Amino acid sequence: xxxxxxxxxxxxxxxxxxxxxxxxxxxxxxxxAFKSKKGLNEEVIRMISKMxxxxxWMLKRRLEAYKLFLKREMxxxxxxxxxxxxxxxxYYIKPSSGQEKxxxxxxxxxxxxxxxxxIPEAEKEYLGGVKAQYESxxxxxxxxxxxxxxxxxxxxxxxxLKKHPEIVAEYFGKVVGGGDNKFASLNTAVWSGGSFIYIxxxxxxxxxxxxxxxxxxxxxxQFERTMIIVDEGAYVHYVExxxxxxxxxxxLHAAVVEIFVKKNARCRYTxxxxxxxxVYNLVTKRAWVEENGIMEWVDGNLGSxxxxxxxxxxxxxxxxxxEILSVAVGGKDQHQDAGGKCIHLAKNTSSRxxxxxxxxxxxxxxxxxxxxxxxxAKNSRSKVVCDAxxxxxDSRSDTYPVNKISESDVTxxxxxxxxxxxxxxxxxxxxxxxxxxxxxxxxxxxxxEPIVKELPMxxxxxxxxxxxxxxxGSVG
Amino acid sequence: MLQISxxxxxxxxxxxxxxLGLEIKPGEVHAIMGPNGSGKSTLAYALAGxxxxxxxxxxxxxxxxxxxxxxxxxxxxxxxxxERSKKGLYLATQYPMAVPGLTTMNFLWQIYKxxxxxxxxxxxxxxxxxxxxxxxxxxxxxxxxxxxxxLKPELLKRGLNDGFxxxxxxxxxxxxxxxxxxxxxxxxxIDSGLDVDALKKIALTVAKMxxxxxxxxxxITHYSRILKYLVPDxxxxxxxxxxxxxxxxxxxxxxxxxxxxxxxN
Numbered sequence: 001x002x003x004x005x006x007x008x009x010x011x012x013x014x015x016x017x018x019x020x021x022x023x024x025x026x027x028x029x030x031x032x033a034f035k036s037k038k039g040l041n042e043e044v045i046r047m048i049s050k051m052x053x054x055x056x057w058m059l060k061r062r063l064e065a066y067k068l069f070l071k072r073e074m075x076x077x078x079x080x081x082x083x084x085x086x087x088x089x090x091y092y093i094k095p096s097s098g099q100e101k102x103x104x105x106x107x108x109x110x111x112x113x114x115x116x117x118x119i120p121e122a123e124k125e126y127l128g129g130v131k132a133q134y135e136s137x138x139x140x141x142x143x144x145x146x147x148x149x150x151x152x153x154x155x156x157x158x159x160x161l162k163k164h165p166e167i168v169a170e171y172f173g174k175v176v177g178g179g180d181n182k183f184a185s186l187n188t189a190v191w192s193g194g195s196f197i198y199i200x201x202x203x204x205x206x207x208x209x210x211x212x213x214x215x216x217x218x219x220x221x222q223f224e225r226t227m228i229i230v231d232e233g234a235y236v237h238y239v240e241x242x243x244x245x246x247x248x249x250x251x252l253h254a255a256v257v258e259i260f261v262k263k264n265a266r267c268r269y270t271x272x273x274x275x276x277x278x279v280y281n282l283v284t285k286r287a288w289v290e291e292n293g294i295m296e297w298v299d300g301n302l303g304s305x306x307x308x309x310x311x312x313x314x315x316x317x318x319x320x321x322x323e324i325l326s327v328a329v330g331g332k333d334q335h336q337d338a339g340g341k342c343i344h345l346a347k348n349t350s351s352r353x354x355x356x357x358x359x360x361x362x363x364x365x366x367x368x369x370x371x372x373x374x375x376x377a378k379n380s381r382s383k384v385v386c387d388a389x390x391x392x393x394d395s396r397s398d399t400y401p402v403n404k405i406s407e408s409d410v411t412x413x414x415x416x417x418x419x420x421x422x423x424x425x426x427x428x429x430x431x432x433x434x435x436x437x438x439x440x441x442x443x444x445x446x447x448x449e450p451i452v453k454e455l456p457m458x459x460x461x462x463x464x465x466x467x468x469x470x471x472x473g474s475v476g
Numbered sequence: 477m478l479q480i481s482x483x484x485x486x487x488x489x490x491x492x493x494x495x496l497g498l499e500i501k502p503g504e505v506h507a508i509m510g511p512n513g514s515g516k517s518t519l520a521y522a523l524a525g526x527x528x529x530x531x532x533x534x535x536x537x538x539x540x541x542x543x544x545x546x547x548x549x550x551x552x553x554x555x556x557x558x559e560r561s562k563k564g565l566y567l568a569t570q571y572p573m574a575v576p577g578l579t580t581m582n583f584l585w586q587i588y589k590x591x592x593x594x595x596x597x598x599x600x601x602x603x604x605x606x607x608x609x610x611x612x613x614x615x616x617x618x619x620x621x622x623x624x625x626x627l628k629p630e631l632l633k634r635g636l637n638d639g640f641x642x643x644x645x646x647x648x649x650x651x652x653x654x655x656x657x658x659x660x661x662x663x664x665x666i667d668s669g670l671d672v673d674a675l676k677k678i679a680l681t682v683a684k685m686x687x688x689x690x691x692x693x694x695x696i697t698h699y700s701r702i703l704k705y706l707v708p709d710x711x712x713x714x715x716x717x718x719x720x721x722x723x724x725x726x727x728x729x730x731x732x733x734x735x736x737x738x739x740x741n
Contacts, residue, residue: 423527428573431524432583432652433561433590442586446577446635 022303022469024117025276027245028109028216032135034094038219039087042066045189048092052158052192055165058172065178065188072182078368079306079337084280089221089252091190093135099156100140110134117243119212126458128207129154133224134214136192147205153198154209157225160196167198171227175258175286175314183254183282187223194224194255199234199265208237208270208456213253215244215279221252228258230265230293237268239459243303246276250305253279259287259295263317266294272459274466275303277333283309291317291346298454301328301336302466310368312341315349315377322351325451327463329358330365330395331470339369339386339400344377344410355386356448359395360470366398375406383413389447390420391440441471477501478565478660478692479546485515485522485717486530492518493717500660503690505683507703507728510714511736516696517570519714520664523694524567525557547660562590564659568649568666574637580648581632584618585611588655621654622647625677642669650678653685660692661685667702679705700728 034051036044045066049059074081100106103120114120114132123130129143131154138156147154153164161168178188195211215222230236244251253275261267267287275281281304287295297311313322324340342351357365367386388397399416421443429439445452445464452460478500485493492515500506510516522529523545531553533543545553547563555563575583619629627647637645646666653661661682667675683706685691695706703725711728713721713736721727 422573424571425573425575427524427526427557428569429575430557431526431561431567431569432587432656433558434586435558436556439558442578442583443575446575449577449579449635 022246022276024243024274025246026116027247028113030217031107031109032093032095033097034092035217036090036092038090040066040089040091040190044091048190048192051092051094052161054161057169058161061173061178062189062191065185068179069182069185069189072179072185075182075308078308078366079335081280081282081306083250084252088219088249090217090219091221091223092192093217093220094137095134095216096137096139099138099159101142103140106132106140110139113214113216114140114212117212117214117241122210122458126207126456127210128205129209131156131195131211132214133193133211133222135216135220135222138193143209144207150203151200152203152205153196155196157194157196157227158192160227164196164198167229168196168227171229171258171260173258175260175288176256176284180284184256184284187225187254187256187284190221191223191225191256193222194226195228195238196226197228197236197238199230199236201231202233203231204235205237208239210239210241213240213242215251215253215275218245218247219249219251220244221254224255226255226257228267228269229260230262230267232262233264234262235266237270237456239270239272241272241274243274244276244279247278249278251279253281253283253304255283257283257285261287261289261293261295261320263291263293265290266296268296268298269311270298270300270455270459272300272463272466273303273307277303277305277331279304281307281309283307285309285311287311287313287322289313289315289317289320289322292319293317294321294323296323297325297340298451299324299326299338299340300451300463301326301338302463302470304336305333306335306337308337310339310341310370312343313351314343314345315351315380316345318346319348320346321349324351324353324355325454326353326355326367327357327448327451328355328365329467329470330360330363332361332363334363336363336365337368338365339367341370342372342382344371344373344380344382347376347378348380349377350381352382353384353386354451356389356451357386357397358389358391358444358447358467359397360391362392362394364396364398366400368400370402370404371412372404373407373410373412377407378409380407381411385415387416387447388418389444390418391444437471441468444471477546477548478694479544480523481544482541483519483522483543483545484532485518486532487518487528491532491717493522496714496717496719498694498712498719500692500694502659502692503686504710505686505693505695505706505708507708507711508694508696508714509698509711509728509731509736512698514714515717516714517664518717520567520569520662520696523560523662524565525552525555525560561656565662566653566656566658566660567662567664568646568653570665570668572637572645572649574635574640576635576638578636579632580634580636581615581618583636584632584651584655585614587652588614591655591657618651618655621651625650625681626674627651643671643674646670646678647674650681654681658691661694663693663695663697665696665698667697667699672701675702676705682706700732703728
């Protein structure tokens, strides 16, 4: 680009990118309670389970999944995963002795991290509850007193397995099985941390519940497991954010999220993923939706080296609805392979996928999605809109839509556009006094606006700011 | 003063303007008239700094003065479009671009904020109405201005120029102009595709800015009708990339009756 301004040298650009684009790249000293050796084998898994003092059935599930993990080939249909070396990963790091309810009890280095990320402040201002996971464990947790009184459960998965083993046993692995895919198997084998949420019948949680995931150590593998159960007629909005330091070696994040939306219930799950660009982010997220239930995934992927993530909804009850809003920004050395899946099993179900992908600075952003309507899912509707914006000639965008329709009485719509930022558009905005990168950011923010407007204001501002930062390094 | 000296412009190596010179003092209205393809719009874009319009330093037989565009003595011929804008130049284009998702009101507010920072003192001008400070005040002010121009305020909630009619786009250009607080305005065929009512409103708004805020105006047009409301102090006829005739209002009448075959001076 640089049609309007002096071209910056490659070096200047790299420096700028380092300094400005990713302000979460700092790391803290490791004063950990426990750090496993690199690499994975049965012993490591038994050790994790033992340290957590888990019931026997969970260890069994872990070991079964580990066998499946070893058996399965690396997926080769999406992003390039050939550089992942499973022997170089730390599979379990226990950062502190336990989970705290008060920030002042959290070890200083860890608390400093969350202070820099602004979490305690956000908690005071607009959140109903917070979980903070550092490496493998949840180090801090809070839930507003009023929500506790209504019977809402919001805790770490490990804590839930101890306090509510019957609920965990009932739902664990129900929508994402231990053999679902290689990384779901890996997660099932070594999972640690993650959120557990139960919203009782008819309870509507107005303020979002937020979890914050942070990787600190180099070569860390984070494998949190999240389970959300929204009982009949209830509502919850769960938000997660993720960051990590910049390292020259790669880290791995392979989470599993299972959600159960009961009759007439609604769940909204918002992710602002901003991992540093040395993280492989390979996540399986799926929701099971019953009669007239609503599941909404709002998925923002800005960071990571490689992301492969396709939040899914299984519309199992009559009239169930699923919505997936996905924004992916693929910058320098990044490949975002994102999208969504909607599987219609029941009558009168409806789904919508809106995907907006942006590629710049030689990055790549792909949309990969599937709509499946089974026989008998009469009068079902699905709409897929995927728009791509390519900022320069070195960047790439791909679309891989799949439709599997086995019922004739359905409506299916698909729209796709690919656009580039035109010189005329840039000139027009610049002639109003905006610098080139500001003008570009305006166009890009406008492009993602249909999704950003769905976010609570604080997150919308954050998303726009993050995109703006990506753009600042983009001149050239 | 906006001073243009010996301006030659190339588009893809083809010469469009040759050695054009012009001076516009604060508060003056100048009209540029001329047939299609004479280089009128090229002048507008070259002044605003569009990268496709290459300014070249061709010394002609007539003059050996170097090419120069100055705003109040400051050279801007090599400045980027945003720098020119910040120095006080505003181009209302013939084809405003749409930016879907960039809310018009939000965009106007962004312009306003940058301007407030640059020209705080000008915004605090005592002779004007009290200027809005907060977004809420600003929104009210903009909605009132939109109504005055005959533009539905609801439109300001939509993406910039996204799905706007020709007239709506032109009126939005005027709103941007109001918040930009320019010192010099270039209107590039703003009258094309406008009904008489809209034309009158826009022209009178600009005329008021010229008179009350001493803004210099360059109005580029095919037709004389806009000049009834935005009365020029000086008229220039451009043909084949050069000014071939200059004069007062009488030149407009001459063009009205005999077309662009005016007597060249």
